Amino acid sequence: MTTSAGxxxxxxxxxxxxxxxxxxLSFRYxxxxxxxxxxxxxxxxxxxxxxxxxxxxxxxxxxxSLLKLLAGLLRPDRGTIQLAGQSVGRLEPQVLARMVxxxxxxxxxxxxxxxxxxxxxxxxxxxRTGWWNLGMAEESGDDLLVAHRAMVDxxxxxxxxxxLSDLSGGERQRVxxxxxxxxxxxxxxxxxxxxxxxxxxxxxxxxxxxxxxKERALTVVLVSHDLNVASQLCDRLVMLKEGRVCxxxxxxxxIREDVxxxxxxxxxxxDAHPHTxxxxxxxxxxxxxx
Amino acid sequence: MANVxxxxxxxxxxxxALTGAVSVQASQGVRAEWHRTGAMLTYRRWSAVMxxxxxxxxxxxxxxxxxxxxxxxLADIWAALQAVLTTxxxxxxxxxxxxxxxxxxxxxxxxxxxxxxxxxxxxxxxxQALLRNPLADPYVLGVSSGAALGASLAMLLGVGATVMLxxxxxxxxxxxxxxxxxxxxRLAQAHGRLPxxxxxxxxxxxxxxxxxxxxxxxxxxxxxxxxxxxxxxxxALTAPGYPAxxxxxIYVACVSAVLMRNAQVxxxxxxxxxxxxxxxxxxxxxxxxxxxxxxxxxxxVVSVSGMxxxxxxxxxxxxxxxxxxxxxxxxxxxxxVGGMFLVVSDTIARTxxxxxxxxxxxxxxxxxxxxxxxxxLWRKDRMT
Numbered sequence: 001m002t003t004s005a006g007x008x009x010x011x012x013x014x015x016x017x018x019x020x021x022x023x024x025l026s027f028r029y030x031x032x033x034x035x036x037x038x039x040x041x042x043x044x045x046x047x048x049x050x051x052x053x054x055x056x057x058x059x060x061x062x063x064x065s066l067l068k069l070l071a072g073l074l075r076p077d078r079g080t081i082q083l084a085g086q087s088v089g090r091l092e093p094q095v096l097a098r099m100v101x102x103x104x105x106x107x108x109x110x111x112x113x114x115x116x117x118x119x120x121x122x123x124x125x126x127x128r129t130g131w132w133n134l135g136m137a138e139e140s141g142d143d144l145l146v147a148h149r150a151m152v153d154x155x156x157x158x159x160x161x162x163x164l165s166d167l168s169g170g171e172r173q174r175v176x177x178x179x180x181x182x183x184x185x186x187x188x189x190x191x192x193x194x195x196x197x198x199x200x201x202x203x204x205x206x207x208x209x210x211x212x213x214k215e216r217a218l219t220v221v222l223v224s225h226d227l228n229v230a231s232q233l234c235d236r237l238v239m240l241k242e243g244r245v246c247x248x249x250x251x252x253x254x255i256r257e258d259v260x261x262x263x264x265x266x267x268x269x270x271d272a273h274p275h276t277x278x279x280x281x282x283x284x285x286x287x288x289x290x
Numbered sequence: 291m292a293n294v295x296x297x298x299x300x301x302x303x304x305x306x307a308l309t310g311a312v313s314v315q316a317s318q319g320v321r322a323e324w325h326r327t328g329a330m331l332t333y334r335r336w337s338a339v340m341x342x343x344x345x346x347x348x349x350x351x352x353x354x355x356x357x358x359x360x361x362x363x364l365a366d367i368w369a370a371l372q373a374v375l376t377t378x379x380x381x382x383x384x385x386x387x388x389x390x391x392x393x394x395x396x397x398x399x400x401x402x403x404x405x406x407x408x409x410x411x412x413x414x415x416x417x418q419a420l421l422r423n424p425l426a427d428p429y430v431l432g433v434s435s436g437a438a439l440g441a442s443l444a445m446l447l448g449v450g451a452t453v454m455l456x457x458x459x460x461x462x463x464x465x466x467x468x469x470x471x472x473x474x475x476r477l478a479q480a481h482g483r484l485p486x487x488x489x490x491x492x493x494x495x496x497x498x499x500x501x502x503x504x505x506x507x508x509x510x511x512x513x514x515x516x517x518x519x520x521x522x523x524x525x526a527l528t529a530p531g532y533p534a535x536x537x538x539x540i541y542v543a544c545v546s547a548v549l550m551r552n553a554q555v556x557x558x559x560x561x562x563x564x565x566x567x568x569x570x571x572x573x574x575x576x577x578x579x580x581x582x583x584x585x586x587x588x589x590x591v592v593s594v595s596g597m598x599x600x601x602x603x604x605x606x607x608x609x610x611x612x613x614x615x616x617x618x619x620x621x622x623x624x625x626x627v628g629g630m631f632l633v634v635s636d637t638i639a640r641t642x643x644x645x646x647x648x649x650x651x652x653x654x655x656x657x658x659x660x661x662x663x664x665x666x667l668w669r670k671d672r673m674t
Contacts, residue, residue, distance in 0.1 A: 068564070092570075093571060102565070107561075112614075112615055117331070121561060122569070129551055129552075136553065136618050139330070148320050160327045
């Protein structure tokens, strides 16, 4: 199996211009039995400023865990994650929340908050609560301005007074992205942003991510199980298998028939997308079909 | 909404690029626009609701003070208040019987009811946000039973049986309530977010165990003391002396202040554990603090008034439907509505069979229980 590829080998030696630098990262859930394999095992790679990086791999390969580690939601057992030279574990939660925003995969709305209220919650890391107002302060003009811009960019302004539970999956996803943007982060992490969405909404979200990446110079890291979406959307991919990085590089370097057959253990057809020329994955003819 | 859609292009593209006067102007424009949508809490709405509720609370307190075994007319109340305010004394001679009843029996009881009701509603709001569950209630979850067990134990041991030893009896209640909350917290942590049915089931079992222990304590007590304990367990408000009332006022006010300070934190916590953490909240620490605070209030409230159920569930629910989910308004508004709710319930409790009284816990359970069942059975969308 190939262990590393691409113009720049992943690792601490190549961290110039890195927004996130992951080195020797190992992680295991505490509820797992001690004998079980690591969820993530000696993972090293870098995310460069201003790129869209996709984390791909089969189910259970540790993609979402890796994203949560990057967001500081889980603590690594070994290894380091550095954001602009600072260790994620050492950063104050509020400071981290101003650098990194997370768009979760699923979101259960229990209380009927409006879209506007939800997006404004993204301003929390920029707000201070004091005793003088007993936490009853109104949002500042800055908060409103930033949240407004986030809602314009994600096209959810028209939904401002609706409850989140009344929205479609695609609309909800855009609202969650707006909330993340309201944090004014330099890095945006998305967990399966296109899962459960119809193809039209998938296109919307892809275009939105690309646009935010360009207009706001956002560094984007996203987890996707859809190789085709990842291929079209991402500058580079990190392919995981059983908690290990087995390939990093541009879509052309990672989405290859030999790599996929090694990672997924099955044969697929990879050809070029007719418009973009990027790799496209399709399943081979199903046996017994003809 | 049309206004908002029409103008985004006219807004500056970057807040970072704005400086000085431009920034002020632009942010005022955006603020005006935000306010037009009506989709967020504004200071104006906050104060309108709170002033309205404060006036209503004052009215409810005065009006409900009239009713009881001995009726007190509004004129008597007015005269008594005037006498106290002008002379500063509450001499029996200058007040008349009705005035004395109002000042020494009715008013402290109504005020205590108001405090207990608002504390229970605040606890309900906090627990609902912490557990991300709109039906969470200290009574249903067994927190009140835990506090009652602690307080019963204190009474069995003779702590505060004769004198109102305020620092000690609530402390036992606090310990009992905290014990119940730790169990619920553990359950909720182990399963991420506890589904409603599991949460209610856990509450039912916890309630059963704790009630059995309380029954055990009452059964080994002397009969005359256990009768008083039973009446207290059903939730009864009595007329406390003003010093005791003052202690409860300080207690509830301090905890409410801390809870209100955390209103924005509660908002973010309702978005889920991971979202809250990614928004910069140290959830482990904050949740522990808030659980301890809820146990403190529940312990104090139960030790003065026994187990009064459903206030913490019905009131926040109704308030949320009318003023929205933002805890900056939901929390103080629920506190005031909870106070009014309990004052009215207590008025019913002491008038329907006057001169006999029924425990106010029975009234709130008869009002809140069916509402709870209604939500559980017919409003499936509210019980995920």
